[in-house]
Amino acid sequence: MRNSSAVLVAAVFLASAVETVEALTVVIAVGVTRGWRSALEGTLTALVVLGGLVAAVGPALVHYVPLGTLRVVIGGLLLVFGLQWLRKAVLRAAGLKAKHDEDAIFRTQVAELSTSARRGGTRRDSTAFTVAFKGVFLEGLEVVVIVLTLGATEHRLGLASVAALAAVVVVGAVGAIVARQLSGVPENALKATVGVMLVSYGTFWTGEGIGVHWPGADFALLVLVGVYAAVAWVLGFVLGRPSHGGVRVA
Secondary structure, eight states: OHHHHHHHHHHHHHHHHHHHHHHHHHHHHHHHHHOHHHHHHHHHHHHHHHHHHHHHHHHHHHHHSOHHHHHHHHHHHHHHHHHHHHHHHHHHHTTSSOOOOHHHHHHHHHHHHHTSOOOTTOSSOHHHHHHHHHHHHHHHHHHHHHHHHHHHHTTOHHHHHHHHHHHHHHHHHHHHHHOSOOTTSOHHHHHHHHHHHHHHHHHHHHHHHTTOOOTTTTHHHHHHHHHHHHHHHHHHHHHTSGGGTTOOOO
16 A cells, blocks of 8 residues: 555656646746736636646545446556657657757747737736646646546545645745746656656556456556566667667657
């Protein structure tokens, strides 16, 4: 049970940290370029909506959906979700896909926002509010999906929510200190780690849902994490060899 909780917290925290970095890059770009008031209003509005989704959907999943069915369905979703993250991480490690660059995203956001003149005399900048809301909501929606799937399936929605909130607070505090972009955060490494954890959880829960009895119970999660991490590393190494070079994946 402790192993399961540790993997749950780590997966939710890291995934939430990655998405928060991306959302915060947008918010800071909006704040620097258009002003902080509307950017913060858009951010807070998005957070309230996302919190409402967790509160509305989470308890229903926990109390009304049979655990076996929930684990099979969500396990499958996590496998698909995690494999997408892991595929991109492997391609980036092999040099076949450009790495995620928060500096470039920040510059692009600033350039786009700077081309749209702010309308004078209004208290709220609708462009700033909308861009901040959209950035936080879209990235936060991925966090909500992870919190609901991981938390509901383990019947630890509260623990998953706290882990996500902690990630938001930590990344938000760092963003407030640097007051610009968060390019120093090793986001690509975090995405690879999260991909491994999501695939491991998806495998574990799908197996439990169809009646597989894992050797060592929750300890099998750590074994799955190690196996998938090793496979991802080997794939990155093999694909990154000169004979596979020169081809970029979009």
